[in-house]
Every structure is written in structure tokens, then in C-alpha cells.
Amino acid sequence: MFRDRTDAGEQLADTVERRGVDPDIVLTIPRGGLPVGRVVADRFDAPLDVVVAQKIGAPSNPELALGAVAEDGSVWRNDGLIEQVTTSDTQFENERSRTREAAREKANRYRDGSFPSLAGKRVAVVDDGLATGATMRACLQCVRAADPEQIAVGVPVGPADRLDELREDADEVVCVETPASFRAVGAYYERFGQVSDEEAMTYLE
Incomplete structure (x- = not known):
């Protein structure tokens, strides 16, 4: 259980570190992924951007x-x-x-200008959780087309079967909690309120 998205980001960053993943850039899926991605990016002193x-x-x-x-x-x-x-x-x-x-x-x-250059970089794609995986899989295809050296997915929580499917599109899949009987992502947070566009933008500053 995570207190909020910031706590989830801290726990995810710990898990990413233990797995030996060291991203050059962190991409996050707005809006809910931005508070999580901000913490991970700061931990690795990496720039933060979005993939939509x-x-x-x-x-x-x-x-x-x-x-x-x-x-x-x-x-x-x-x-x-x-x-x-x-x-x-x-x-x-x-x-x-x-x-x-x-x-x-x-x-x-969320972004002034074009998609960030990812060629030859180690990229972490982060969200606040995984449910169906549909959005994440489209994002991973977008990232793969930009020719990175490595793609790692990072989420605080998700179902094991959906996480396994992501391995088709990512080199590393990092998840803090994989409940046996997965419910909605928000069920694993004490506080899981909506993130407004205005709040989300502050994490990119």
C-alpha cells in the first residue's frame, strides 16, 4: 500500500536502483504518472518529460x-x-x-516543441500503476521508434500477467507490488485523487 503518488515514486525509485537500472531520461504518462516520475527522475538526476x-x-x-x-x-x-x-x-x-x-x-x-531525442539513451517509462496496459504498450512503441539503447518500464503496482506482456516491448520491467488478486490501481493507494493539468505541469518545471 502506498500513501500517495510521491511515496509510490520513492518506493519505485528504490526498486529501480536495486535492479541496477540507471536511466538517462525518465518519461512519464500524464497526468497521474507525473508525481511518480518526478521522484524517480530526481533520484537519478535525469531529465523528466512526457510520453502520451x-x-x-x-x-x-x-x-x-x-x-x-x-x-x-x-x-x-x-x-x-x-x-x-x-x-x-x-x-x-x-x-x-x-x-x-x-x-x-x-x-x-505538456511540452513545448518536439518529442525528446532518445537515440542511444537508457529510457525509463513510468506511470502510477498498470491496469490493462493498453496505454503503456502504445507509449512503449512510440519510445522504441526513437531508437533508445534500453527501455525500462517502472510502475508501483500492476497485475503479473499484464507486466509479463510488457516484456515484449521493454528490456526491463520494474514493479514494486504485484498483487495476486489485482483490483483497480487506486485500491493500492491511501490517497489517489485526480491530478489536474495545472498540478501535473508543476512536476515538469
């Missing part, structure tokens, strides 16, 4: 994640779920295009 992705919802149920698209257009598809809800490729592409624009606009709110 948005879930692609089913046309009939926007809360159902058929995949996710990152700010650069990188897409992760949940093909099994797409087949189950009988979404056509055209419907998926329409949702993907709309969602990519939303991801790009969100990234522009």
Missing part, C-alpha cells in the same frame, strides 16, 4: 479499450477484443485517427 497515448474506445462503448494510440501515431491493438466486439477495420481506423489527434493535443499541452 490515449485509449481507443469501442464505438458502442468508449470505456472498452480496443487498443491505444500514441502521440506519434504508434498503435497497439487488442485484436482479440476487436474480434469479440465485431469492430470493422474502418471503424477502428476512424477511432484511431480521432484518438491520435487527442493524444497529440494532450502532448502539446
